[in-house]
Amino acid sequence: MKAQFENLAMTSLMLFLDNEIQKKGEAWANHTGVFYPTDNLYYGYYAYSSPYKQFVMDAGISGGAPSNNKPHVVTGVYVNDSFKKVGDGGGPTYIDHMQGAVYFSSDQSDNTISGNFAVKDFNFFITSESEEELLFETKFDVRPKINESVTGLSPNKQTYPAVFIKNNGGRNEPWALGGTDVTKINARAIILSDSAFSLDAACAIMKETTRKYVPVISDNNLPFNALGVAKDGSIDYDKHMTPGIVDAGSGMYVQDVSVSKIIANRGDFNNLNPDVFSAFVDFDLELPRNFR
Secondary structure, three states, rough: OOHHHHHHHHHHHHHHHHHHHHHHHHOOEEEEEEEEEEOOOOOOOOOOEEEOEEOEEEOOOOOOOOOOOOOOOOOOEEEEEEEOOOOOOOOEEEEOOOOOEEEEOOOOOOOOOOEEEEEEEEEEEEOOOOOHHHHHHOEEEEOOOOOOOOOOOOOOOOOEEEEEEEEEEEEEEEEOOOEEEEEEEEEEEEEEEEEHHHHHHHHHHOOOHHHHHHHOOEEEEEOOOOOOOOOOOEEOOOHOOOOEEOOOOOOOEEEEEEEEEEEOOHHHHHOOOOOOOEEEEEEEEEEEEEOO
């Protein structure tokens, strides 16, 4: 099925919040490590994964003064000691920043695959799961602070810290003569953190998006292919969200943002892992549209 406005709105909100967290929070760390074989074939490709996910894929992110630190956005990997970019002979076919993996068209089990990459402090996902499923029924593994794993993470392995973006519904209301409605969307970010400090920082950055505009990317300009891989090897969010790329009307207005902290071992949250620091961040979004 072709993507509809609600689908594009959730993808756009995820990209927007991911960019805000990385840009304002400098929420990444540069690493060097080995990619290990995981699933023998992943959609027909040989998959080699890092012990970490997700990688920074936004080439426009940089740290502020005085460090001016920049995340290392992966454009290629070392096959043994030879650096290979995507498309080079003997190089990877795709780099999957979301999965922390590289995909080859041929078996590389006789070679050592390694590289330099920036790991995000918070993974970002779009979900349709309920809050109860995410908080109580899903097994998450905390992402290692150092490379203490001797294997890569499989594609179905879920790690935290993470932010899950969920569409909680909405409505269309009359807006102007000529058939224009205002589409109102209630979206929720479910934050799972490994520290109270990081949770507070992420909540503060999201709360400060109030009265900003979220650019809504158009259907034919989604930056990912069918595998969820960046089409151009990486993205530059600020350049990508330009007129002609986003839908006419510039973006969804963030009418209100509210934060609710979840306290473990209290009331309905007695069974919540005490090592997971959680919060709900609710967004009231609106955009006038003429869809008739």
